[in-house]
Amino acid sequence: MLFPAAGIANAYDLNGFTLSGDIRTGWVQYDYDNPDGDPNINKGHKDSRGWYLVPKISLATPDHNGFSGKITAAGATDFGLNDAEKETRNFVFDPVELKSFALVQELYVQWANDANRVMIGRNEYVTPMIDADDYYMLANSFAMGVYENRFFANTDIRAGYFAEMAGVWDSGANGTEFNSMSKASFVPQENKDAAGDKGIYFVSADYNNSTHHGQLWNYYADELYNTLFIQYDFIKGDDDFNYDIGAQFIDFSEVGKLKSSDTEIDYSLYSLRYNAGWGNGVSLATGASKYTDGDGQGSTLGAWGGYPYFANGMIFHFFEAGSLRNAESYKVQVGYDFIRTRPDTLGVYLRHTRYDLDSDYSFSSAGNPQDLMVMNGIQLKYRAKNGAYFTGTYEQHDIDDEPRTFALRLIGGITF
Numbered sequence: 001m002l003f004p005a006a007g008i009a010n011a012y013d014l015n016g017f018t019l020s021g022d023i024r025t026g027w028v029q030y031d032y033d034n035p036d037g038d039p040n041i042n043k044g045h046k047d048s049r050g051w052y053l054v055p056k057i058s059l060a061t062p063d064h065n066g067f068s069g070k071i072t073a074a075g076a077t078d079f080g081l082n083d084a085e086k087e088t089r090n091f092v093f094d095p096v097e098l099k100s101f102a103l104v105q106e107l108y109v110q111w112a113n114d115a116n117r118v119m120i121g122r123n124e125y126v127t128p129m130i131d132a133d134d135y136y137m138l139a140n141s142f143a144m145g146v147y148e149n150r151f152f153a154n155t156d157i158r159a160g161y162f163a164e165m166a167g168v169w170d171s172g173a174n175g176t177e178f179n180s181m182s183k184a185s186f187v188p189q190e191n192k193d194a195a196g197d198k199g200i201y202f203v204s205a206d207y208n209n210s211t212h213h214g215q216l217w218n219y220y221a222d223e224l225y226n227t228l229f230i231q232y233d234f235i236k237g238d239d240d241f242n243y244d245i246g247a248q249f250i251d252f253s254e255v256g257k258l259k260s261s262d263t264e265i266d267y268s269l270y271s272l273r274y275n276a277g278w279g280n281g282v283s284l285a286t287g288a289s290k291y292t293d294g295d296g297q298g299s300t301l302g303a304w305g306g307y308p309y310f311a312n313g314m315i316f317h318f319f320e321a322g323s324l325r326n327a328e329s330y331k332v333q334v335g336y337d338f339i340r341t342r343p344d345t346l347g348v349y350l351r352h353t354r355y356d357l358d359s360d361y362s363f364s365s366a367g368n369p370q371d372l373m374v375m376n377g378i379q380l381k382y383r384a385k386n387g388a389y390f391t392g393t394y395e396q397h398d399i400d401d402e403p404r405t406f407a408l409r410l411i412g413g414i415t416f
Contacts (some may be wrong), residue, residue, distance in 0.1 A: 010387045010416050016062035024054040026137060026411035030089050033403035037088070040365050042320065042402050048089035050082035054137045054413075058106065069109040072124075074138055075102030076168075076176075092137050094174045101176040103166060105141045117148040122178070128229050129219055129250075129306035130162055130200065133170055135391075137411065140167030140305045143178055156206040162304075163199040170305040187224055187263060187299045194257045195223035200304075211235055223256035225265045225300065229308070240279040247272055248310055252300045267294030267325065271310040281337035281347075286330075287311035293326040293358075312353060320399055321373045326358035349379045357400075364401035373399040387415040 011020035029049035037046035056074040076092050077100035084098050093099060108121025124132035124139045125146070132139040146160030164184075168175035171184040172192075180197035204217040217229040233246040248271040258265065271289040287310030291297065301309075301324070311331040321327070331353045339346040352375070359369035377395035382388075390412035397405040 012416070018060040018062075019058070020060070020416060021055070021057040022413060022415045024056070024137060024411065024413035025052065026054075026409065027051050028090050028092070028137075028411075029408040030405070031407070032089075032405050042405060043365050045320075046086075046088050048086050050078055050087050050090050050092070052076055052078050052082075052090075052092045052137055054092075056105070056138070066111045066113050067109065068112075069121075070106055071104065072106035072141075073102065074105040076100060076138060091169045094168065094176045097174070097176070103177060105139075105166065115149060115151045117150075118146070119148075120145040125162075127202070127204070127306070128215065128217055128231070128308040129227050129304070130165075130202070131305040131307065133167070133305035133307065136169045136409075138168070140165055140170050140175075141178075154207055154209045156204075156208075158204045158206075159202070161199055161201050165304060167305060170302065172303065181221065181304065182224060184304065185221065185224055185299070186301075186303045187258065187265075191224065191258050191261055191263050194261065198222035198224070220255070224258050225252055225254045225296070227252055227300070231308070237277075241276070243274065243276040245274055246310065248308070250308075252296055254296070263296075263299065264294070265296030265299055267296055268292045269309070273310040281340055283333075283335040283337070283349075285333040285335075288331075289329045291324050291327045291329075295323075295325055295361075297324040320397060320402070320405065321355060321357055322362040322364060322370055324355065324357070325361040327362070328356045330354045330356075343383065343385050346382045347380075349381070351375070351377050351379075364399075366401065368401040370400040373397075389413060389415070 011018050031047050032042040032045045034041040034045060035047045037044055054076045056072060058070060058072040060070040061068050087093060087098050088095050106122050106124060108119055108123045110117060110119035122141050122143050125142050125144060126132050142162050143164035144160060144162045146158060149157045162181050164178040164180055165171055166175055166178045171179065172186045173179035173183040181200045182195040182198040183192050185192065199222060201220045202218065207214045211234065213233040213235060215231045219227040228251040231246065231248045233244050235244045237243055251268040252265050254265040269289060269291055271287060273287040275285045277283045289309065289311040311329040331351065333349055333351040335347055335349040337345060337347040355373040357370045357373060359371050362370040364370055375395055375397050377393065379391065379393040382390045393409045395407050
């Protein structure tokens with residue numbers, strides 16, 4: 001996780017049914033020093049800002065012989081108060097339609113016992129590379145099916161299929177409605193058209209005890225690309241001092257029809273991290289990553305809500321460099337928790353991220369080579385026992401031969 005999770009639900013019991021919700025509101029602002037969307041400045045990204053209200057309400061059934069279900073309705077609106085000319089990069093409405101929306105975000109049934117779980121339907125599912133990613137205005141949701149097995153101690157084995165997704169923050173299609181995983185990908189449109197409406201098969205094994213956490217995931221995006229994710233963490237410590245030493249490997253390789261196209265996806269990402277926390281509330285998070293000399297970062301990074309990277313920026317949806325091919329990145333974050341009497345928490349976090357770019361591959365919007373990209377940010381995060389929460393994040397972004405960019409997000413709400 002980049003930062004501590006937001007919000008604690010205080011759900012209502014209605015004769016065995018569970019009613020819960022999240023009423024979220026926020027101000028978001030992205031300044032690219034580009035008020036008119038000039039394509040020669042910061043990739044043509046246009047200055048954007050706006051205020052939004054995002055309500056979500058859920059009803060879960062009681063368990064009956066292992067069977068249960070859930071339905072969630074959600075939406076987003078600005079009540080027509082925002083300037084539509086300044087909403088193209090806010091990632092709350094569809095950037096083309098720019099209008100309020102509502103959808104059935106979750107609708108699933110499941111069966112579970114002590115060692116097995118089967119789920120089918122729309123769900124805010126979480127995996128390393130395909131994720132609900134609920135730290136912006138509205139989580140992603142996926143139309144999917146999955147089987148989970150926990151027969152072996154400390155081990156979770158999964159196999160499943162993602163068919164569709166909705167989520168404006170992370171979808172490469174109209175995220176206010178469900179589209180196939182191929183359409184929601186970040187690959188060029190010609191590859192989406194060639195693939196048709198395809199989904200993603202996945203299998204995984206996850207071992208986790210008090211000291212060792214190992215993960216192996218493989219995702220096969222039919223006619224697009226395969227993603228292999230491997231991570232190991234060594235975790236030790238107590239309330240006075242604890243630490244996590246992690247190593248990660250992610251490989252992206254083109255398959256099917258994309259493999260025979262002009263689009264190239266063929267690279268790997270190697271990463272290390274060291275995180276630590278002290279009983280006095282101080283925390284440290286560091287990371288280092290190396291991208292191999294292969295292309296495809298723009299078509300894969302952050303696709304479908306997956307952001308497990310050890311050395312990344314804070315809140316920007318896409319990296320702003322021309323390319324991360326053959327690049328290196330480094331992250332240092334320090335934090336302090338003023339309140340640690342959970343569920344009440346209050347903390348502040350400072351982050352610095354540096355990208356050493358390869359100027360043979362990374363170019364500015366005007367075509368000039370780039371060697372360096374730097375992100376600096378601060379975040380204040382609060383949550384309370386009554387379900388109230390607030391996250392305020394500011395980030396400044398500097399890259400060779402582009403104007404300085406900054407982003408501001410003030411998001412709060414209450415869960416019940």
